[in-house]
Amino acid sequence: MTMLDPAPTTAPLSLAMREGSQEAHTEAEGSAFMAELTSARVNALGVRDYLLRYREVYRTMELLGAELAGDAAVAAVVDPALDRLPAIEDDLAYWAEVAGAPVPAVFHSPATDAYVARLLAVRAWAPLFVAHHYTRYLGDLSGGQVIGRVLDRELGLEGRGIAFYAFPAIPKPKPYKDGYRSRLDALDLTPEQQRQVVAEVSVAFELNQAVFTELGEDLAGYLR
Ligand code: HEM
Incomplete structure (x- = not known):
């Protein structure tokens, strides 16, 4: 390689993942339930039902993270500092009490079950798990931080019920996210494999x- 060689033309994986999901991201932000949540208008029952769905998702992701850690791509992203399941359990207990609606041991809904089924299916080729890991945890370290602050401020929570959005082991999300993206960019994947990971982000x-x-179908019952 000489100084005159052109720069590689393949976009770094992290950039392809971000750009490939930009439209879907805007759509997610605009969904009725998300819009109400980020405006702190969702009631305790709504937050409980939201957390019931994500408890199943994170339970599965965190089990799979451990199971698939022998794969180099998975090992590059999994980190106990990210684990959300204990925080979700704490928040569920808080919101269920406020709502006067108990927490079932397990929860099923069509959208939850489909999400969990897809997570289990990516065991067939572990690098696809990285797409799911990125979508949730980098989102939690980004927009999730905004949501947590709004809820805390608007509802006067003083930290109660918002452990999901708090990463005590990651005091500065920005450098953490930069490091995460660098690790994605360093993965040993062919362009075709990268394309598959980007598609899985979608x-x-x-x-x-x-x-x-699904949560938006019962929106009236979820507003304060
Ligand atoms: C109203 C809700 C949301 C808001 C306000 C929001 C806001 C943001 C912002 C400001 C960033 C950029 C952070 C940065 O530059 O470091 C970001 C990044 C991200 N968000 Fe969201 N977001 C929301 C919902 C979501 C949802 C529902 C998902 C996925 C399920 C998601 C996934 C992501 C991901 C993966 C990134 C990282 C992009 C990258 O740098 O590669 N976000 N979000």
Whole structure:
């Protein structure tokens, strides 16, 4: 390689993942349930039902993260500092009590079950798991931080019920996200494999969108 060689033309994986999901991201932000949540208009029952769905998603992701950690791509992103399941359990207990609606041990809904089924299916080729990991955890470290702050401020929570949005082991999300993206960009994947991972990010966004659509079906019952 000389100084005159052209720069590689393949976009870094992290950029392709971000750009490939930009439209879906805008759509997710605009979904009725998300819009109400980020305006702190969702009631305790709504937050409980939202968390019931994501408890299943994160339970599955965090089990799979451990199971698939032998894969180099998975090992590059999994990190106990990201784990959300204990935080979701804490928040569920809080919101269920406020709502006067108990927490079932397990929860099923069509959108939840479809999401979990897809997560289990990516075991067939572990790098696809990275797409799901990216979609949720980088989102939690980005927009999730905004949502947590709005809920805390608007509802006067003083930190209660918003553990899902707090990463005590990651005091500065920005450098953490930069490091995460660098690790994605360093993965040893062929262009075709990268294309598959980028496509799976779109699948992950669709699965999230379906969860919001499902919650939006009962929106009137979820507003304060
Ligand atoms: C109203 C809700 C949301 C808001 C306000 C929001 C806001 C944001 C913002 C401001 C960023 C950029 C952060 C940065 O530059 O570091 C971001 C990134 C991201 N968001 Fe969201 N978001 C929302 C919902 C979602 C949802 C529902 C998902 C996925 C299910 C998601 C996934 C992501 C991902 C994966 C990134 C990282 C993009 C990258 O840098 O590669 N977001 N979000």
